[in-house]
Amino acid sequence: xxxxxxxxxxxxxxxxxxxxxxxxxxxxxxxxxxxxxxxxxxxxxxxxxxxxxxxxxxxxxxxxxxxxxxxxxxxxxxxxxxxxxxxxxxxxxxxxxxxxxxxxxxxxxxxxxxxxxxxxxxxxxxxxxxxxxxxxxxxxxxxxxxxxxxxxxxxxxxxxxxxxxxxxxxxxxxxxxxxxxxxxxxxxxxxxxxxxxxxxxxxxxxxxxxxxxxxxxxxxxxxxxxxxxxxxxxxxxxxxxxxxxxxxxxxxxxxxxxxxxxxxxxxxxxxxxxxxxxxxxxxxxxxxxxxxxxxxxxxxxxxxxxxxxxxxxxxxxxxxxxxxxxxxxxxxxxxxxxxxxxxxxxxxxxxxxxxxxxxxxxxxxxxxxxxxxxxxxxxxxxxxxxxxxxxxxxxxxxxxxxxx
Amino acid sequence: xxxxxxxxxxxxxxxxxxxxxxxxxxxxxxxxxxxxxxxxxxxxxxxxxxxxxxxxxxxxxxxxxxxxxxxxxxxxxxxxxxxxxxxxxxxxxxxxxxxxxxxxxxxxxxxxxxxxxxxxxxxxxxxxxxxxxxxxxxxxxxxxxxxxxxxxxxxxxxxxxxxxxxxxxxxxxxxxxxxxxxxxxxxxxxxxxxxxxxxxxxxxxxxxxxxxxxxxxxxxxxxxxxxxxxxxxxxxxxxxxxxxxxxxxxxxxxxxxxxxxxxxxxxxxxxxxxxxxxxxxxxxxxxxxxxxxxxxxxxxxxxxxxxxxxxxxxxxxxxxxxxxxxxxxxxxxxxxxxxxxxxxxxxxxxxxxxxxxxxxxxxxxxxxxxxxxxxxxxxxxxxxxxxxxxxxxxxxxxxxxxxx
Ligand SMILES: NC(=O)NCCC(=O)O
Ligand SMILES: NC(=O)NCCC(=O)O
Numbered sequence: 001x002x003x004x005x006x007x008x009x010x011x012x013x014x015x016x017x018x019x020x021x022x023x024x025x026x027x028x029x030x031x032x033x034x035x036x037x038x039x040x041x042x043x044x045x046x047x048x049x050x051x052x053x054x055x056x057x058x059x060x061x062x063x064x065x066x067x068x069x070x071x072x073x074x075x076x077x078x079x080x081x082x083x084x085x086x087x088x089x090x091x092x093x094x095x096x097x098x099x100x101x102x103x104x105x106x107x108x109x110x111x112x113x114x115x116x117x118x119x120x121x122x123x124x125x126x127x128x129x130x131x132x133x134x135x136x137x138x139x140x141x142x143x144x145x146x147x148x149x150x151x152x153x154x155x156x157x158x159x160x161x162x163x164x165x166x167x168x169x170x171x172x173x174x175x176x177x178x179x180x181x182x183x184x185x186x187x188x189x190x191x192x193x194x195x196x197x198x199x200x201x202x203x204x205x206x207x208x209x210x211x212x213x214x215x216x217x218x219x220x221x222x223x224x225x226x227x228x229x230x231x232x233x234x235x236x237x238x239x240x241x242x243x244x245x246x247x248x249x250x251x252x253x254x255x256x257x258x259x260x261x262x263x264x265x266x267x268x269x270x271x272x273x274x275x276x277x278x279x280x281x282x283x284x285x286x287x288x289x290x291x292x293x294x295x296x297x298x299x300x301x302x303x304x305x306x307x308x309x310x311x312x313x314x315x316x317x318x319x320x321x322x323x324x325x326x327x328x329x330x331x332x333x334x335x336x337x338x339x340x341x342x343x344x345x346x347x348x349x350x351x352x353x354x355x356x357x358x359x360x361x362x363x364x365x366x367x368x369x370x371x372x373x374x375x376x377x378x379x380x381x382x383x384x385x386x387x388x389x390x391x392x393x394x395x396x397x398x399x400x401x402x403x404x
Numbered sequence: 405x406x407x408x409x410x411x412x413x414x415x416x417x418x419x420x421x422x423x424x425x426x427x428x429x430x431x432x433x434x435x436x437x438x439x440x441x442x443x444x445x446x447x448x449x450x451x452x453x454x455x456x457x458x459x460x461x462x463x464x465x466x467x468x469x470x471x472x473x474x475x476x477x478x479x480x481x482x483x484x485x486x487x488x489x490x491x492x493x494x495x496x497x498x499x500x501x502x503x504x505x506x507x508x509x510x511x512x513x514x515x516x517x518x519x520x521x522x523x524x525x526x527x528x529x530x531x532x533x534x535x536x537x538x539x540x541x542x543x544x545x546x547x548x549x550x551x552x553x554x555x556x557x558x559x560x561x562x563x564x565x566x567x568x569x570x571x572x573x574x575x576x577x578x579x580x581x582x583x584x585x586x587x588x589x590x591x592x593x594x595x596x597x598x599x600x601x602x603x604x605x606x607x608x609x610x611x612x613x614x615x616x617x618x619x620x621x622x623x624x625x626x627x628x629x630x631x632x633x634x635x636x637x638x639x640x641x642x643x644x645x646x647x648x649x650x651x652x653x654x655x656x657x658x659x660x661x662x663x664x665x666x667x668x669x670x671x672x673x674x675x676x677x678x679x680x681x682x683x684x685x686x687x688x689x690x691x692x693x694x695x696x697x698x699x700x701x702x703x704x705x706x707x708x709x710x711x712x713x714x715x716x717x718x719x720x721x722x723x724x725x726x727x728x729x730x731x732x733x734x735x736x737x738x739x740x741x742x743x744x745x746x747x748x749x750x751x752x753x754x755x756x757x758x759x760x761x762x763x764x765x766x767x768x769x770x771x772x773x774x775x776x777x778x779x780x781x782x783x784x785x786x787x788x789x790x791x792x793x794x795x796x797x798x799x800x801x802x803x804x805x806x807x808x
Contacts, residue, residue, distance in 0.1 A: 084623060084669045084677075126671040189628030208627060210672060219488060219781040222661040222684045223612060224593030224753030227653050229777065234662055235649050241642035249631050257626040258638055259672045261665060265488040267530040268614060268663045268682045270780040273488075278672045280626045349628030373633065376674040377623040 002395055003106075004388035007099040011387065014040055014079070014095065015087040024378025025087055029080040029122035030058070030161035037079045038167055041119055044098055048105050050117070053176055054169025057147050058121035058162050059134045061176045064101050066114040066402075071179035073111070073398055074361075075100060076118030077353060078134075082126050086380020088370065088387075093184045094119050096391035103395065111402045116178050120353040121162070128158045129278075130210055130317035135353035137173050139360045144173055153262070174360075180328060180401060181363045183354040184394045186382050190373025191346060198389045199336040199343035200367025204324050205355040206347055207286045209293060210317035211279040213240065213300060216310040219265060219273035231308040234263055234272035239306065243299040244279055247292050254283035254292060255349070284347055286320050322355045325362035328401065332366050335396035341389055350375070366393050406799055407510075408792035411503040415791065418444055418483070418499065419491040428782025429491055433484040433526035434462070434565035441483045442571055445523055448502055452509050454521070457580055458573025461551050462525035462566050463538045465580045468505050470518040470806075475583035477515070477802055478765075479504060480522030481757060482538075486530050490784020492774065492791075497588045498523050500795035507799065515806045520582050524757040525566070532562045533682075534614055534721035539757035541577050543764045548577055557666070578764075584732060584805060585767045587758040588798045590786050594777025595750060602793050603740040603747035604771025608728050609759040610751055611690045613697060614721035615683040617644065617704060620714040623669060623677030635712040638667055638676035643710065647703040648683055651696050658687035658696060659753070688751055690724050726759045729766035732805065736770050739800035745793055754779070770797050 017037045018027030027033040038060060042052050045062035053061045063072060077093025097117040104111065120138075125131025128150040136142045148159030162168045187193075192200050217231035241258045248256030257280045264274035279296060283289045297313060304311035336343040346367055348355075357363045368390035371381040382390075421441045422431030431437040442464060446456050449466035457465045467476060481497025501521040508515065524542075529535025532554040540546045552563030566572045591597075596604050621635035645662045652660030661684045668678035683700060687693045701717060708715035740747040750771055752759075761767045772794035775785040786794075 082669065082671055082674055084674070124671075125673060129672060131673065187628065188625045190630070190633060206627070218778070220777075221592045221754055221779040222659065222663055223610070223686045223755060224591065224779065225659065225777065226594070226657065227649070227659055229594060232649070232661070234645055234665065238642040238645035238662075241638055242646065245631070245636070245639050253630065255626065255629065255631055257636070257673075257675055258642075259626055259674050259676060260670050261638065261667045262670075263665050265486065266664050266666075267486050267528075267780070268533060269529060269535065269661075269684055270486055270488070270663050271661055272663060273781070280673055282627045350625055351627060373624075373629065374622070375625040375628065376671070377677070 002099050002103045002391045004384060006102065007095060007387055007391055008384050010095045010098060011087060011091060014091065020084065020378055022378040025081045025085050026083050027081040028083060028127040029124060030165055032165065034080055035165035035167065041079065045117060048101050050101065053171045054167055055171040055176060056144055056168060056173050057134050057137045058167040059138055060119040062117040064104065064115045066111040068112045070113045071177055072114035072116035073402060074116045074118050074178040074181040075394060075398060077183050077185055078120045078123030080122060080124050082124055082376045084378050086375060086377060088186045088380055088382045089188065089375050090123055092186055092382065092387060092390065096184045096394055099391050100395050100398065113179060113402055123353055127152045131351050132353055132356050135356040139356040140174065141356055178361055180361055181354060181357045182328065182366065182394055182397055183352055184366045184390050185352055186370040186375060187367040188350045188370060188375035192367060192369035193373060195344060197344045198341040199393055200346040201329060201333045201336065201343050202324060202348055202365035202367055203329055203345050204347050205322040205352060206282050206284040206349055207289050207321040208282040208319045208351055209289055209315060211296065212314050212316050213277050213279065214312045215275045217273050217307060220271045222269045222271055225271060230271055232271050233275040233309055236303040236307040236309045237261065237275040237277055239303040240277065240299055247295045251283060251288050251292055254281065254288055256281045256292065282349065284321055319351055319355060322358050324358060324364040328362050328364035331397040331400045332364055332393065334400060335393045338396055339392055341393065366390055366397065406503050406507045406795045408788060410506065411499060411791055411795055412788050414499045414502065415491060415495060418495065424782055426782040429485045429489050430487050431485040432487060432531040433528060434569055436569065438484055439569035439571065442523065445483065449521060452505050454505065457575045458571055459575040459580060460548055460572060460577050461538050461541045462571040462573065463542055464523040466521040468508065468519045470515040472516045474517045475581055476518035476520035477806060478520045478522050478582040478585040479798060479802060481587050481589055482524045482527030484526060484528050486528055486780045488782050490779060490781060492590045492784055492786045493592065493779050494527055496590055496786065496791060496794065500588045500798055503795050504799050504802065517583060517806055527757055531556045535755050536757055536760050539760040543760040544578065545760055582765055584765055585758060585761045586732065586770065586798055586801055587756055588770045588794045589756060590774040590779060591771040592754045592774060592779035596771060596773035597777060599748060601748045602745040603797055604750040605733060605737045605740065605747050606728060606752055606769035606771055607733055607749050608751050609726040609756060610686050610688040610753055611693050611725040612686045612723045612755055613693055613719060615700065616718050616720050617681050617683065618716045619679045621677050621711060624675045626673045626675055629675060634675055636675050637679040637713055640707040640711040640713045641665065641679040641681055643707040644681065644703055651699045655687060655692050655696055658685065658692055660685045660696065686753065688725055723755055723759060726762050728762060728768040732766050732768035735801045735804045736768055736797065738804060739797045742800055743796055745797065770794055770801065
């Protein structure tokens with residue numbers, strides 16, 4: 001049995017690293033706060049006698065040996081957050097993994113396979129696009145050079161930031177292989193709470209695509225430039241923002257969002273000459289995403305034409321829908337049943353490291369509810385009891401898998 | 405006769421202060437670049453033996469004595485620019501005024517009234533809203549405490565910035581009174597160029613109103629939050645941006661622009677929880693602005709309701725339409741005629757210090773064309789010949805007025 005107090009304490013203790021006045025966390029990938037929480041995790045793992053390995057893109061792996069010389073079973077998630085993120089997204093998965101190591105240690109329990117705790121780099125994709133970058137490199141979806149070249153909105157590269165915080169490790173990417181991975185995470189959506197289920201047995205992850213759009217019009221005076229002579233990049237952007245919403249609503253259960261907008265020169269009395277914006281489309285069906293994408297391309301053409309804009313539209317990320325490993329999904333279902341916890345099957349709306357890891361190893365996830373389905377918000381909340389249940393299911397599923 | 409070479413040289417010399425690679429100027433009010441150009445102007449005026457006075461809000465006044473003890477005739481404009489501004493907006497008016505002082509000095513010409521060159525503080529309104537703040541305080545439209553309290557988007561107040569650059573002068577606001585003002589400016593619009601007129605005889609300034617809108621929705625995950633549960637502040641903002649354009653087009657010759665947008669947290673995979681945006685409405689008829697304003701209020705209500713947003717909408721500036729002094733307008737017309745220059749009457753689409761000064765003294769303006777009507781753009785261009793013609797008309801109108 002895991003120690004729910006110890007788990008909760010570790011969540012609250014690390015929440016101070018980058019903690020915000022509103023009770024959330026601002027711990028963007030590869031910032032000094034990220035370094036601090038990595039240092040904390042490293043020393044917590046070393047206190048248990050685990051060896052901590054860091055690979056070339058900063059992914060951290062802590063191994064607790066098993067009885068047999070077989071590939072380890074991995075647990076884990078990520079410790080980076082959104083700029084106004086919560087205390088549980090990713091963090092619960094890593095710290096519940098740490099709690100498993102501590103529980104097994106205390107109980108003197110020897111697993112067959114080694115157990116490996118992983119902290120993946122830049123899962124959020126907020127500072128460096130795309131999301132799930134560390135696990136993506138590990139899984140061979142991206143190469144190391146691609147990761148290193150990603151830039152934040154200030155022009156700092158992933159590689160520079162990684163070197164800066166001292167977390168570029170010597171391990172070759174992918175050299176730390178494992179035989180299976182279980183990732184515990186908060187749902188980040190409203191379904192489990194609405195249906196009063198304690199556990200989400202995650203069967204897969206929906207498809208997701210990201211786009212970047214650059215619109216160029218002409219800066220001009222807001223007072224003396226007639227409406228008919230304008231090339232207002234923001235008017236074009238507004239049309240696209242409205243269309244992204246409409247396209248998503250036309251393809252249920254798809255979702256579509258413009259999350260980031262930068263306006264140039266951003267002055268009250270200058271007609272905007274430049275707008276940069278991003279689009280996030282998701283759907284469980286990749287074919288529906290193809291249709292949504294076509295509609296987006298048409299919209300950008302149309303908005304550009306209507307406002308006399310030059311426009312550049314690029315797909316910058318495409319993570320197809322993922323189905324998790326049926327045997328591991330079963331292990332989670334059995335674990336929930338065994339503990340007498342209510343559960344339902346669920347497809348993840350959010351992206352997770354597990355989605356990429358699933359390409360190279362049997363993988364699955366465990367979800368727990370979060371209040372109001374709210375995530376990527378400082379008010380994100382999962383209760384002590386919910387964290388306990390999730391960690392307990394994670395432990396039971398891992399040991400079940402280890403016994404087979 | 406003014407010296408067009410000397411005028412052009414002074415424009416090109418000061419353009420280096422805050423000059424941009426694209427040939428424009430980034431010299432926001434009360435920045436160190438603003439200080440540098442103020443120092444330049446002060447020393448140029450002192451070289452002519454003029455006394456330079458600075459008032460409590462940083463307005464600069466250089467006086468060349470006249471024969472009679474009567475209120476001075478003022479000329480001038482502003483030296484601050486937009487973040488991506490041009491080399492002529494405001495600057496031509498100040499440096500042509502300096503050229504008048506130099507020309508009269510060289511010719512040993514003694515005017516009846518003293519001549520006063522003015523550089524008004526924060527005309528652009530880009531760093532500190534509203535525009536025409538220094539001339540507005542001078543004219544009693546705003547008080548000094550109001551000006552001091554204006555903040556830029558980083559939270560620095562006007563008062564702090566003014567103290568920081570050392571341009572808070574001892575002269576009480578309004579103590580440097582004058583009997584009339586002529587302001588030379590580029591048109592910043594397309595009319596003179598299209599009609600091939602050398603000079604705009606400016607009869608007034610259209611009405612203008614600024615608004616600030618704050619929208620608050622709920623930050624949430626872009627992937628796991630169903631469309632139906634969203635409160636996306638950016639979707640609401642997009643609706644408002646589209647409506648501002650539509651409202652303006654429905655009230656010709658009115659114009660409407662959203663120039664500034666800030667999104668929070670501005671992360672690709674977070675539904676925007678906060679948007680701040682500004683609206684700029686203009687129309688020669690104040691009654692039409694009332695109608696446009698009502699439509700804006702209704703739009704914000706509607707956008708708020710549609711996206712489940714809290715919303716705050718404030719009018720932050722209202723500068724009614726202005727008619728210039730008929731006698732001074734006549735003086736400009738005569739001056740253009742006397743020099744054999746083509747001209748047309750024109751109402752200014754842009755706001756100018758002259759619009760506020762007109763409340764306390766007979767005032768008018770002289771316009772010259774700019775290429776493509778383009779302003780608030782680094783590519784803003786007025787030719788050597790056009791600058792020469794404008795300065796010459798300014799001199800002739802001032803001397804005509806001085807003789808009466
Ligand atoms: N779980 C999570 O919030 N991941 C960030 C990637 C995404 O946008 O889904
Ligand atoms: N002339 C000029 O660009 N003034 C700035 C104030 C305005 O927006 O009209």
